[in-house]
Amino acid sequence: MCGRYALYAPASRVKDHFEASTGEFPDDLSPRYNAAPMQWLSVVRQRQTGERVVHLLRWGLVPSWSRDESIATKLINARGETLAEKPSFRAAYKSRRCIVPASGFYDWKREGKKMQPYFIHPPAGELFGFAGVTTHMTHSIYFQWVAVLLQQGLQNNLAPPKNAYGVRSVNPWLSPDSWLALLQVHHQFLHR
Known part of the structure; x- marks a missing residue:
């Protein structure tokens, strides 16, 4: 699962890539090269x-049934195939989905006694988005990734088809009715 x-x-x-308006998104946002759980990060939501x-x-989910915000540090990823079944995600997956824009993410591979980080990214600096769910608390909002892009680790180095991460692939996830079919692994389209 992805942690950075x-x-x-x-x-x-x-904004252009995901056809989104600014909302509260600052136009001068600093680049994030190592975004981590519990940090304030950009997500695309559909009204x-x-x-x-x-x-x-x-980044971190507080389930609707919990009053303890510290649980958010433990709930930073979810498996797409069990999303609808887990009590922590049931309410969020039905109506509070989002896209987490990304340039790439880090995966760790054991090499002997050390763990080696690899930066996984589309070719030529393309953007893509993680499927995510959100929850709302009275004094703050958290988001959590649904880690559906990379379930099996580093395996392939294939180039993505043209426009693989475009708006067309985002529409079904944000749509209230047609998102379930998207919960599949797409790691073969990324580079390390």
Whole structure:
């Protein structure tokens, strides 16, 4: 599962790529080369009107049934295939989905006694998005990734098809009715 990622594209490119308005997203957002859990990070959410907006949310999920915010540090990833079954995610997956824009993410591979980090990314600096779910608390908002892009670790070095990470692949996840089919592994389209 992914515990660190990077987003270094300019804010204008993120907004254009995901066809989103600024919302509270600052136009001068600093690049993130090592985004970590519990940090405030950018996500794309879709309003009931269909408009997409980029927001800053905190990475880590507090389930609807919990009053303990510290649980968010433990709930930073979820498996797509069990998302609908787990009590922690049931409410969020039904109606509070988001996209987490990224330039790449880190995966660790054991090499002898050491763990070697690899930066996994699309070719030529393309953007992509992690599928995510959000939850809302009275005094803060958190988001959590649904780690569906890389379930089996580093295996392939294939180039993605043109526009593989475009808006067309985002629409079904944000749509209230057609998102379940997207919960599949797409790691073969990334580079390390």
